[in-house]
Amino acid sequence: MGRFDTGNEEIAREIIGRYPRAKSALIPLLHLAQEQDGYVTEEAMAHIGELVGVSSAEVLGTCTFYEMFKLHPVGRYVINVCTNISCMLTGGEELLHHAEEHLGITAGATTPDGLFTVEEVECMAACTESPCLQVNYRYRYQVTDEKFDQLVADLRSGRLAEEVPPHGTLARVRQHITDDQRAFIVSPEDASAAGEPAWMHAHEPPQEADSGAGA
Amino acid sequence: MITDAPKLITARFDQPDAHTIEGYERTGGYRALRQALAHLSPAQVANEVKDASLLGRGGAGFPAGVKWGFCPPGVWPRYLVVNGDESEPGTYKDRLLLERDPHQLIEGVLLASYAVGCAQAFIYIRGEMALAQERMAQALNDAYARGYIGKNILGSSFSIDVVMAWGAGAYIVGEETALIESLEGNRGMPRLKPPFFPAVKGLYMQPTIVNNVETLSNVPWIVTNGAAKFTELGAEASKGTRIFAVSGHVKNPGVYEVEYGVTTFRDIIMAPVYGGGIRNGNDLKCFIPGGASAPWFYEEHLDLPLEKATVDKAGSMLGSGAIVVMDHTTDAVRACLSIVRFFAHESCGKCTPCREGTTWLERILRRIVDGYGRASDLDLLMDVADNISPGIAWPPKQTTICPLGPSAVSPLSSALGRFRGEFEDYIEQAERARQERPVELIGGGHGASRALLHDDHDGHDHGGHGHD
Numbered sequence: 001m002g003r004f005d006t007g008n009e010e011i012a013r014e015i016i017g018r019y020p021r022a023k024s025a026l027i028p029l030l031h032l033a034q035e036q037d038g039y040v041t042e043e044a045m046a047h048i049g050e051l052v053g054v055s056s057a058e059v060l061g062t063c064t065f066y067e068m069f070k071l072h073p074v075g076r077y078v079i080n081v082c083t084n085i086s087c088m089l090t091g092g093e094e095l096l097h098h099a100e101e102h103l104g105i106t107a108g109a110t111t112p113d114g115l116f117t118v119e120e121v122e123c124m125a126a127c128t129e130s131p132c133l134q135v136n137y138r139y140r141y142q143v144t145d146e147k148f149d150q151l152v153a154d155l156r157s158g159r160l161a162e163e164v165p166p167h168g169t170l171a172r173v174r175q176h177i178t179d180d181q182r183a184f185i186v187s188p189e190d191a192s193a194a195g196e197p198a199w200m201h202a203h204e205p206p207q208e209a210d211s212g213a214g215a
Numbered sequence: 216m217i218t219d220a221p222k223l224i225t226a227r228f229d230q231p232d233a234h235t236i237e238g239y240e241r242t243g244g245y246r247a248l249r250q251a252l253a254h255l256s257p258a259q260v261a262n263e264v265k266d267a268s269l270l271g272r273g274g275a276g277f278p279a280g281v282k283w284g285f286c287p288p289g290v291w292p293r294y295l296v297v298n299g300d301e302s303e304p305g306t307y308k309d310r311l312l313l314e315r316d317p318h319q320l321i322e323g324v325l326l327a328s329y330a331v332g333c334a335q336a337f338i339y340i341r342g343e344m345a346l347a348q349e350r351m352a353q354a355l356n357d358a359y360a361r362g363y364i365g366k367n368i369l370g371s372s373f374s375i376d377v378v379m380a381w382g383a384g385a386y387i388v389g390e391e392t393a394l395i396e397s398l399e400g401n402r403g404m405p406r407l408k409p410p411f412f413p414a415v416k417g418l419y420m421q422p423t424i425v426n427n428v429e430t431l432s433n434v435p436w437i438v439t440n441g442a443a444k445f446t447e448l449g450a451e452a453s454k455g456t457r458i459f460a461v462s463g464h465v466k467n468p469g470v471y472e473v474e475y476g477v478t479t480f481r482d483i484i485m486a487p488v489y490g491g492g493i494r495n496g497n498d499l500k501c502f503i504p505g506g507a508s509a510p511w512f513y514e515e516h517l518d519l520p521l522e523k524a525t526v527d528k529a530g531s532m533l534g535s536g537a538i539v540v541m542d543h544t545t546d547a548v549r550a551c552l553s554i555v556r557f558f559a560h561e562s563c564g565k566c567t568p569c570r571e572g573t574t575w576l577e578r579i580l581r582r583i584v585d586g587y588g589r590a591s592d593l594d595l596l597m598d599v600a601d602n603i604s605p606g607i608a609w610p611p612k613q614t615t616i617c618p619l620g621p622s623a624v625s626p627l628s629s630a631l632g633r634f635r636g637e638f639e640d641y642i643e644q645a646e647r648a649r650q651e652r653p654v655e656l657i658g659g660g661h662g663a664s665r666a667l668l669h670d671d672h673d674g675h676d677h678g679g680h681g682h683d
Binding site for chain 1: 252254256258289291301303306335341342344346352355356364365366371372373374375376380383384399400401419461462463468469470507541549553554557560561563
């Protein structure tokens, strides 16, 4: 664990290949590391640095800027409770307190069995469904204390295993561009990129006859 | 006025399979792209969008067509970046567009790239939006497979790759130069502008157009139906329709696409088809017209139309289309603290007035709420605010690179301007508590300094007010 396994290294190389400059793949690769291990390990950051061609300090620098990356193990299920304005107005803070009491931990901590971490988070764009929470970035809307307790029970019993993958997994569909589909990846350094794209003068009206097209 | 304007960009929201390529094609999807590639020059597509006066829907409200024209001639390659990092408190529209109609956005991206001459496009989706990422990845795979993206699209000379990128939790990345930094794999800190206006020097220091999800989602409709049809909708300076999220103390919180510039705040907050009025028969106290950054509005603003210029002139902004309603039971001081705390937490730390200022605003507000306020605190708050945004005026001046710092001043100047008595009540109570318990005067002093210094990690904040 730590460095990418063979399968993930292949995925990492494919992601890098989509960008004109390799370093652009840093955040997706940190997510991939977190998907593999549940958090971002030092070994993973070193490996990412090797793949992308930057020092592991630079990887760490980027990693620590972003809230979602965890540098230490967290619960299998990370429950994020929003307390920003819309949720605060409709009981978000009370929900957070209930979550803390129900699980017996304070925000930021993990239950001793390693199942749950609770976090107080900023607005997650579900303001009309407040108060809301996410569990491993899957939404739950208009959450009451009862709904929260039920959610915890369902996660504990494994009833939601299909819907809620372990912490670290975001989208379960990956973008995949096959070689025959690919247009071109244009880096500013490519000599071929210096010119105007081929289509820029397509359909230019020979005279003013066609100028109102589309209107 | 409530109009029966057609829904331009949320038309497919009731269609369960709208996110699939079959569902999109069946309802006219990719028709605009076919039409453009078969008949229109890039300049014609650009002009159509310019003539439509499509204002950016991300917050600043700059005309998209004009922005497209800012790329310096003859400098290639150019890039397109879609800003899908929606995180302004109260804002909830781009996520729906990404989840429910991803192909509409992709088609908008393709049309914009064709018009501007972009070599590659990046759709940057907020990290926390797992379902949006899943739907977009699937949509891109399907669009590639059917030849809408890639080499020589639909047999034309137009070729482009569209790549999904995703963030990892940072509000500031919604600022366009911070977004570009993030897309380059860096910490998401804004760049100083000028010289780095993205259209001139953006991604990899190349000309880059950064547009919001909702903005680009309008483009297929405009190309299909024409600018003239688009400008039939809306008011003088705000054309088309716009999505507003109405949340907080209303009976029917929801996301509504309405005619831009015509519908009023009263309509969207009170009308049964929209917000439905204040919950529990309560009275309106105030509302935020355009996201947490916006100065608050009150009863007397209800009849203003949702129109950019009008709202700007009245001293606030429509911003990202987020209307947050507060009823008379709301504690203005705590609401203010909630918003200020958000900006303090999300400050990237690059500019001193924002990094230090927002943090001090939060701490002073917190000690007021915690019962340790001092009579001098209100002047102190305004003094700190004035150092972040000189004059505390609207539109805000700033001592910072980006508008995040001044955004923290908006709720403060609003709450303190209108509900100063509530702040004073907290402080008077604190003063009384000190006098009534003279022995604790010393302890109170310690308490005050502890409250001043305390933060989320010191272990003292597990009481009733600890987590706001």
